[in-house]
Amino acid sequence: MPLTARTRIDLGVAATVIAIGAVFAFEAWRIDPASYEAVGPRAVPLFLAVAMIVLGASIGLGAWWRVGHGTPPEPGFGFADSDLRRVAAVIGAGAVYTFAFWAMGYMMATILGMAMALWVFGVRSPVMLVVLPLIAGIAYQVIFMGYMGLLDPRGALLNLRWLSNPVTPR
Known part of the structure; x- marks a missing residue:
C-alpha cells in the first residue's frame, strides 16, 4: 500500500521528534552527574529526552x-490537519527562548517565553500577557534556583541577576 500524505507527515513528525530527543539525550548525558542526592541533575532532562x-x-x-x-x-x-503556522510559531518561540536564556539568563527568558507562548495560543489580554509570565518566571525562579539550588546563569549579553536575586530564596 502506498504511503499517503497523512502517513508521510506522521512519519516526518516521528523522525523529527526522535532526532530532537536524541540531541536532548546527548546533551543531558553531558551534564555532570556529581550529586549527593538520589536523583542527580541529569535525571529529569534524560527522562524527558527518552520520553520524546x-x-x-x-x-x-x-x-x-x-x-x-x-x-x-x-x-x-x-x-x-495541524495548524502549521501555529506549529512554526511555537518552534520560533522556543528558539527565541533559547536565545534569550543565553543572552539574559533564566528568569527573564522564562518571562519572555511564557508571554510568547500565551500569545501563540491566542491570549490577547494585556493584563494576562504581563501578569501570568511574571508569576511563572518568579515561581520557576523560586522553585529551581531557590529551593532546588540550581545554578542561576547570568546572561551573556545582559547580567540581570539583580532582578532574580531578590526573589531567589537562599
Whole structure:
C-alpha cells in the first residue's frame, strides 16, 4: 500500500521528534552527574529526552501499522490537519527562548517565553500577557534556583541577576 500524505507527515513528525530527543539525550548525558542526592541533575532532562524518543517512535510505529494493515486513520487523528503556522510559531518561540536564556539568563527568558507562548495560543489580554509570565518566571525562579539550588546563569549579553536575586530564596 502506498504511503499517503497523512502517513508521510506522521512519519516526518516521528523522525523529527526522535532526532530532537536524541540531541536532548546527548546533551543531558553531558551534564555532570556529581550529586549527593538520589536523583542527580541529569535525571529529569534524560527522562524527558527518552520520553520524546519513545513517543516519537510510537507515532512512527502507529503510522507504519496503519499502512501495513490498510487501516485508514480516524478523522482528526495525526498531524495532517495541524495548524502549521501555529506549529512554526511555537518552534520560533522556543528558539527565541533559547536565545534569550543565553543572552539574559533564566528568569527573564522564562518571562519572555511564557508571554510568547500565551500569545501563540491566542491570549490577547494585556493584563494576562504581563501578569501570568511574571508569576511563572518568579515561581520557576523560586522553585529551581531557590529551593532546588540550581545554578542561576547570568546572561551573556545582559547580567540581570539583580532582578532574580531578590526573589531567589537562599
